[in-house]
Amino acid sequence: MADQYKEVQxxxxWEILLPLFLLLLFTIYNIYESAMLWDFRTEAHLWKGVLALLILGGVLTYLLSIRLLVKVDTEKIKFQYFPLHRKKQKIYWDEVAHYEVLNLPLSVQLSGWGVHVGERMFCVKPGSGIRLHLKDGQKIFISCKDPEAIAQVLRTREASA
Incomplete structure (x- = not known):
């Protein structure tokens, strides 16, 4: 269907998840070793390991739970950046002054992790997306895997208007 685009990111x-996972395994091994050599000198070491295990496990769980749902159609764009958004956010096209469909080069993707001042960004995979300039002055960037598919939906919308 050419009048709708939908994706989940x-x-x-892996350059972030793998080191965290290895640290988690190392911490589990240290806790196991401390428990096997139980004496009062290692008790503090054991509790520090449990605290590190909880923190690393929480960070990994959070990172693995992140997902960005994007749906673009001729009426609106809906997105949800879970776990930050509990409900889908909607932006109707009449609220948009203009938009840009971006396919950024690798050098731009690697610089700054997609952090831009003055712009709300919902970005899971760097590289491409749609930048919305709203009539109230806000700028929003939403990443996507296939910017050409979004451009096709928007061309269909403009042709029908």
């Missing part, structure tokens, strides 16, 4: 940056 998940956080799968």
């Amino acid at each position: 998940r956080f799968r940056r």
Whole structure:
């Protein structure tokens, strides 16, 4: 269907997840070793390990739960950046002054992790997306895997208007 685009993105940056997972395994091994050599000198070490295990496990759980749902049609764009948004956010096209469909080069993707001052960004996978300039002055960037599919939906919308 050419008048709608839908996708789900998940956080799968292995250069971040792999070191965290290895630290988690190392912490589990240290807790196991401390428990096997139980004496009062290692008790503090054991509790520090449990605290590190809880923190690392929480960070990994959070990162693995991140997902961005994007749906673009001729009427509106809906998105949900879970776990930050509990409900889908909607932006109707009459609220948009203009938009840009971006396919950024690798050098831009690698610089600054997609952090831009003065712009709300919902970005799981860097590289491409749609930048909305709203009539109230806000700028919003929403990442997507296939910017050409979004451009096709928007061309269909403009042709029918």
